[in-house]
Structures are given as C-alpha cells and as structure tokens.
Amino acid sequence: MGLFVTSVVAVYVLVGLIVAAVFLSIGVQSVLPPSATMTRPARMMLLPGVVALWPYVLYRWLRPPTRR
C-alpha cells in the first residue's frame, strides 16, 4: 500500500514537471489576459504551483477560449 501511494505521488510529480516545463515555456501566454506579459523569473517561480496543480493548469490551457 505504501509503495503504491509513493508510486502514484512520484508519477504525479513527474508528469507535473513535464507539464510545467512545456506550459511555462510556450503555454502560459495563452491563459494571461490580453496584452499581459510575464517575466522569466516569474515563470520560474510558478513552477512548484504548476507541478502541484498541473491537471487544472492543463485544463485551463487546453480548453477552447470563451467569448465574453
């Protein structure tokens, strides 16, 4: 049981790192408000959060844009 939990956590973190690397490199601009920018240090600082919340980040990144 303990080994199973550890494995699940390890896979989650690994996938999170991959998602974070791609999202923070090329995807983050698509979720920002129009004309907003993000500095490189800010992108690096977001890495732990993206790893922790990568399912939601992926959802927001990939969902079709909605009109207001």
Added chain:
Amino acid sequence: MSVGFRAVQWNRDKIVYDAILLLAVAAFIGIFLFVSFTEHPPKDRPDEIDRYIRAFGACAFVMLTTILCIGPLARLSPHFLPLLYNRRHFGVLTFIVAALHVWFMIEWYDAQGNLPNLWIELTTWNDYFKFIGFPFKALGIAALLILFVMAATSHDFWLMLLKPAAWKTLHMGLYVAYGLVVMHVALGIMQYDRSPLIPAMLFGGFALVAGLHLAAGMREAGSNSGTVINPGWIAVGPPHSIPDKCARIVTAPDGERIAVFRDGDRIGALTNVCAHQNGPIGEGRIVDGCITCPWHGYQYRLEDGCAPPPFTERLATFRVRIHRGIVEVDPEPLPPGTPAAISWAQRNGSST
C-alpha cells in the same frame, strides 16, 4: 494592480517588512538554540539535531499563529493593516521554516541509521485507528503539504487563473493546516515531554487565534447598519452621515455587504468585496478620485465600479437614491461596471 506579472513587485515597504521578518525568525531560532544548548548540552549528534527540530518546529507554529492573528487584528484596528500588507511573504517563509523542521527530522533518523523506521511509522496502518499512538508525523506532513500548495500559489498569477473565490477557498486551507499542527504537537512531543511550556504555547496560541476571530466577528456583526424601510430599498442615512471620501457599509437581506461611498456631492454604492483578494473596500478611502481597497490598494471608480485604465477589474454596483433626505440603496446588484452613482446635491426629494 498590474498588466505584467513579475516574480515579486518589490518596493521599500516590502523590503523593510521582509527584513524585519527574517531578523525575527533568526532571533527566535538563535535564542531557542542558545538556551537549549546552554541549559542542557546535547549528549550526541541525534540529540543535537533534536534541538534543531524543536527550534524550527516551535518557530513555524509561532509564525502560523501570528499569520492567523493578522486578519482579525486588521479588522479590529487599522493600525495592524501594515502587517496584512505582505502576508504572502510571511506565509512563504513559514512554509520554508516548516520544511526545515521536516528536513531535520529526516536527518535525525538518518543520523541513527534508522531511516527505514520513519517509513514503517508512517505506513503502520493499524496505528491510524488509535488516538494516543496515532502517527503524529503524518499529521505534520499533511500540514506541510497544505502549506506547500499555499506557498506555491501565493502569486497574482494564481489569483487570476483560479479566480478569487477558488483561490481564497484554497488559502483558507491554512485553518486546516493549523488544526493539523495543533494535533501534531498534542499527539507528538506533548506525549513524552512534560514541559509546561509546550501546552502553554500550543493552547495559548490556539486560544489567541480563536479569541481574535470571535472578537472580529462580533465587531463585524455589530457594525452592520441599514434598515429595510421601503420594499426593495435599504436606508443608509442622511448624505452627511456618510463621511466624505469614506463609506458606510450596509447589509442586504441576503447577507451581501454593500459599501456606500460619498465623494463630495457624489454618492455611489458597490459590493464591499474587492476583486483582488476579497478585501473590505468599504473600510478603504477615496484617493485620487478612486475607491481604494485598504488591503492592497486596488482601485475602482465610484461612478461604475471599474478599475481605472489600463486595469480591467470591475465590481458590481448598486442603485442609490435620495428619498426624503435619506440615502437609500437598492440591494439588487447591477452587472459589474454599470454606472450608478448620483449627485445628491441635485437630487433632493423622492427621485431615483
């Protein structure tokens, strides 16, 4: 407020705040270790590491308690608002101190060649059904995970991505973390260290947090004003009863708090909840023609609840009127950004 996301928007106040914070943490840990090492010199390496575990653990608990006290203190007195200003950095530093506490705990096991015992302690599932004997370290690790998620999302980007309501809900997890830490200490070190200082600090801190929250809640309940006197309208008071450049806060029948501001002869009403981090804008002032949230300085125009360009935040507004010399507000919110302010000097008598 910014259209550009930076790692940290440094300014003089933040630098001073962080400097004081770091000095205070260093002083706490330094004094703790000095007293501990002087009164009871460690017998061996594991005993020495144990002192570091206690120092960083105690510091993290005091920091958590302080963070939880800042909110209600700021509601009780505006003198405490500067403590609220950089609470994010306070929270991130608390996570770092707590993580170091865990680091030393792992090092303690490693120093004795007992690292596998830590894994056994955490995975003996029968112990999770006990009270005394519960794997208290699991409670601490759960609290640390909550603090990690909070620290990792302490940035305006996450506020934007998660939306304020969800972000705020996530960060209310601090109360869960605090409860876990209280149980972690109660079921952990308190079971084998009979020093009176530990329960005094633990229960004293808990009582302080609970007491301040109760006091702030009672003050909030007592400060609500406004009476429903006409169907659909809430009476606020004569125009001059609203201090110039300030607001009176009324509560709608559904519980919504409405801030009614006066700027000279203009009166406008907006939701009391700031779009940034749900701060009570009704406790702010009108600065440079804009309603300014007392927590982080977010601004909104009195006329329509919109942030001044190039910012895009908008708040719901409410219709106001002067009826028989009394300012009244319609508790039904208008869409965010709807112009609704009136000039009361031109509207005497029953007019909407």
